[in-house]
Amino acid sequence: MSSRKVKIFVAEFLIFCLCLKLSFGGIIDNVVEQYAFDESEENVCNLPDTLVKEIAGYQNTVNRIIKEIVNGKFKGKTWDSLATLTDTFGPRMTCTESLENAIDYVKENMKRSGLENVHTENVTAPWWIRGYENADMVKPWKRNLPILGLGSSIGTPRGGIIADVIAVENFDEFKTIPEDQVKGKIVLFVPPWEGYEKTVVYRSEAASVAARKGAVGALIRSITPFSINSPHTGHQNYASDVKRIPVAALTVEDAQMMLRMYRRGQTITVNLEMSDRNNGNCVTRNTIGELEGTKYKNTSVVVVSGHLDSWDVGVGAMDDGGGAMISWKAVEFLKAMNLRPKRTIRAILWTSEEQGLIGAQNYLEDHKKNEKEEFNFFMESDIGTFEPRGLDFSGNADGACILKEVLKLMTSLNATEFSQPTDGGPDISWWTTRGYPGASLMNKNEKYFWYHHSNGDRMEVEDKDTLDKCTALWASAAYVISDLSVNFPRSLDSN
C-alpha cells in the first residue's frame, strides 16, 4: 500500500459521496440486462425477491468451492505457490530483473495452471534505485542507525552529509522552530503512530517540509505501530517548490531515542550517506489470465487482482504477494473445478503499485475507450491476507444490497462482514472513484503495519490455512458475481 493511497482514499470518499448524490435513485448502467431495481433507501434493501433467491441458490456451489479449497485437493496450495514464488524471486521491485523474472514465471505458470488468454501488457513506470545507504549517529556517541531511504528520494554527495539533528514530534512543533536554526540541519520527525492514514503524511511530506526551512536532510520515525528495530520504506513526494533533499526512515527505537536525547539538550550529529537516485523510466508489465465466461467474454468482466511488484525489502509476501496469489489461484481453482460462470473472471496482477499505482493507471488508459462495456466489477486484495472477515465495498446502494446477499453465502468461512466505503483497493480506485463497483478483502489485518514495507514482510506473515480461506472467499465471491443474471449496478459520471 503506497502513500498515494491515503490521498486516493480521501479523494475516493469525496467522489464516492458525490456519486451517491448524483446517482440517488440508482443510475444503473446495466449493459447486459436492464433490471429494474426498486429505489433503495440508505441501509434499506429492496432487492427483488427473485434476485435474493437467485443469490441464495449459489449456496451449494459456494460450499463446494470452500470445501475444495479449504479442506480438499487445493488445501495448502496457495501458501505453497506463494512460498515458491517468493523463495525463487525474493522481493520484486519495479524496474528490477527480479520483478520481470517473476512476471515471466507467473505468466508461464498461469498458462500451465489452465488460465485462458494469459498475457502481459506493458507499463511505463518510474525507475527509482536504492543505492548504498548508511547512517551513523556520530555524536554524542557512535551508533549505526539502520535506515531505509524513501522511494523517490535523491542521494547525498559521496561521503554523505554530516549535520546536527533537530528532532520534533510533529509538523506543529516544527513550525515553532525558527528558520535560522533549521538551516543546514537534518530534521527528524518522530510522530507517534496514530493509524496509517494520519501518520503516513510524515513519510510523504517530511522532506518537503524540512527543505522549505533550509534543512539538508530529513529523517522520519518509521510509519509503523511496532518494531524490532526495523526500518520501513515507502514512497514520498517532493513538493514542486522545494529543493530536493535526501530522506530516509529510521527505526522507531532510534527515532524515539534521538527525540529523548534532543529534548535533554544533547547535540546529536548524524552522518547520512545515500546513493539513491531516480533513473527515468523503465518498462514493466501487468500480468493477466482469465477464466472465460460462458455467455460474455470481453464484456462485463469481473476483475480479481493484487499487485505482483513489491518494495525491495522483505519479499513482498504480504504486500502484495498474498493478494496477487489468491487472485491467480481463485481463477485456477474454479477452472479446475469446472466452474465456468457467465462472465469472464480476469485475474490481473498489477505491476508498479508501490511507485504510485502505475500499473493500474496504465491499464486504465489502455482500456478506457470501451471500459463501460468491458468491465462489470473490480476486486482487489492489498491490505493483507490474514483471517478473512468479509468484503469492503465501493459502489452504490443497490450494489451494496447485492453484495450483502452474496456475503450471506460465506457463513462457513465466518466471513460475512460488509463495510462501505472500502478502506482497501488502491489499484482499483482508478475505477471505483469514478463509480464502478468494487470490493476489497476485509481481513483481520491488525498487524499489517508491523511488517508493511519492511524486511519483516516474509512468508512467516502468511498462514497456510488462513490463505486457503482467503482464496476460498475470493473465488466464491468472484464466481457468484460473475455468474449473476444481472450486471452489477454502478453509478457512472456523465463523463
Next chain:
Amino acid sequence: MSSRKVKIFVAEFLIFCLCLKLSFGGIIDNVVEQYAFDESEENVCNLPDTLVKEIAGYQNTVNRIIKEIVNGKFKGKTWDSLATLTDTFGPRMTCTESLENAIDYVKENMKRSGLENVHTENVTAPWWIRGYENADMVKPWKRNLPILGLGSSIGTPRGGIIADVIAVENFDEFKTIPEDQVKGKIVLFVPPWEGYEKTVVYRSEAASVAARKGAVGALIRSITPFSINSPHTGHQNYASDVKRIPVAALTVEDAQMMLRMYRRGQTITVNLEMSDRNNGNCVTRNTIGELEGTKYKNTSVVVVSGHLDSWDVGVGAMDDGGGAMISWKAVEFLKAMNLRPKRTIRAILWTSEEQGLIGAQNYLEDHKKNEKEEFNFFMESDIGTFEPRGLDFSGNADGACILKEVLKLMTSLNATEFSQPTDGGPDISWWTTRGYPGASLMNKNEKYFWYHHSNGDRMEVEDKDTLDKCTALWASAAYVISDLSVNFPRSLDSN
C-alpha cells in the same frame, strides 16, 4: 538470560529436590534468631500465628511504598532512569568501554541517590569480540543475510568461507545425513520454537554437532518465537573434542526460507565472513550499593539484583537493564521514604552475566568464606520487567510459606502469584542451588524472547507504569523480608 541458565535450571531443580529431601523437616540455619517453625508438610503451611500476623502487619507500610512508587513522587522515575542509562551508554557488552563507563555512571549516581557503601568489586571475565560479520546467500540467488555471530564463536579466514549449505530441522534429522555429505559444508539448523529451554540447545551445540561431522561452519535459526527479520545472538559452547568452526544465527525468515529451498532440492551456497575472536580476559566490575540495616549490617543481607551488562545489540533495556534498574531504585526509594529495615538491603548490579554468569560467580568466590553469616535472601530480576505477577521462589517449604504470606501484601499490585521452583534467577542460582532462599520477579513476559539478545531490546519494550509496579513489588518484598523478626529459612548442604 544466557544459555548456561538452562543447564543451571536443570541442575538447580535436581539440587533443589535433593535439598528438600535432605532438609525434610526443615534444616533451618537461622544465624540471627532461632525460631522454631513447625514442620511444614508439602503445600500445607503451619507458620506460627505470630509470624503470620507480623507479616500482615506490614500492609500499611507496603501500601505506602506502592503508592509512592506507582502514583507518588517516584512515579515514572524508574523508566526515566533506565532511558537515560541506555540512551547514554547504549549496549553494555562485557569488556567494552560502554559497560565500564556505565558502571562508573551507576556508581556515581547510586551515591548521589543516597545509597550507602557504594562500591564496585572486580571481576575477571572472558573477552569475546564481535568483529565484522557478513553472510550472503550467493546461490541460487543473491541475498544478504542478516546474521549475528554467537558468543565465543571463532571467525572465518579473511574473505570468508564459501560453501554449500545443508539445512535440517533438528539434530535427529542431521544424524541421518552421512558424514561425507557434511564434510566441507555449512550446516544450518532450523529448529521450530518449542520454548527457550528446549530450543536453545541448538544455539549452544550447533557448532560442535556440525563440526563433529566435518562441517566448516554452522548457522542456526534464531532462538525466538517471533521475528521481523531480526537475528538473535547469545552464548554458545564448543565441545572439547571438536575442531572449532564459526557459528552465527540467521533470522527465522531466512533460515526457514533456506530450509524450504533445500527441501525442494535447490543448491544453496553461502559466503560467511566473520572476524569474531576470543581475546583472553578483561577486568570488569560488579556494582554495589546498600540501604544499611538498623540491626544487622554486614550479616543477614537481603540481596536485590539484576545484571548491568548486556549483549552488544539493542541496548539491553530488557535484558537486563530493567532488572538492574528496579534493584537500584527499590533501595533508593526506600531510603528516600525513610524506610530502613532491620537487615541491610544490598543492590548488586552483576557484570558479565551474558558471558556465563561470571560476575555472580566471582562474587560468590570472593564472599564464600563467611557466606552463611553474610546472606539471608537473594532476589534477582532477569526474565523481564513486564506487568508483575508475583514471585518465583527457590527455597524450602517453610520459606515458601513465609513468601506466600509476604505476597498477600501485594494485592493492590495484582501481583500475588507464587511459583516454585523458580524459572528465573540465573545469577543467584550460584546460591539458590546450594540451598539459600531466593526469589525472581514473576511477570507477564510472554513476549520476552521476541526481543531477547536482538536489536529489538530497546526502551520501547519497557512501559513506564509497568516498570513502576515492578519497582514497587521489588521494594516492598525486599523491605518486608529484610525487616522480619526471623531470618529467612534455608536448607544448606553440610558442605
